Amino acid sequence: MVNDKRLGKKNGVGFYRYEGKKRISDPQITSYITVKKKSNLSDDDLVARMVYPMVNEAARCLEDKIATRPKDVDLGMIFGTGFAPFRGGLLSFADTEGISKVHDKLSAFADKYGDRFKPSAALQAIHNSGKGFYAYYGS
Structure with missing residues (x-):
């Protein structure tokens, strides 16, 4: 995320997009998240x-x-x-x-x-x- 300049409030984009003081969910964040295999445990x-x-x-x-x-x-x-x-x-x-x-x-x-x-x-x-x-x- 740092390499992509997603620094948070500092530059208006991180886990969220910031418009002024308002934070908005950013659907692009899912591309940074890897999902591990579901556990086999009950x-x-x-x-x-x-x-x-x-x-x-x-x-x-x-x-x-x-x-x-x-x-x-x-x-x-x-x-x-x-x-x-x-x-x-x-x-x-x-x-x-x-x-x-x-x-x-x-x-x-x-x-x-x-x-x-x-x-x-x-x-x-x-x-x-x-x-x-x-x-x-x-x-």
Whole structure:
């Protein structure tokens, strides 16, 4: 874009065309954008790859006493990150999904994509107990 002198407001054309202070969509911008191949992951796998690592990290937070109760994590996620309140928070969501499902999916992702997805010792302990976060830690 710089080679084509699309410098933005400075010269009136960039991602948009500028007429005075008014910015107008420029259809020519699409020629600069390359679209990558659509992912082969299902919607469920996409959600799992984004949310389940947060569940794993939240388990570590509880283990390390950064948070003392699952509801503290849930409130922090709802008010701090905008996590969907109707889901009850991150750990309530994980309990609803099923800890075994979260654990097993993270294990499968670890095998395929690397150790960053490996279930933490804390999540492993919860999984082994057969309980969810709220039952394991108490509410």
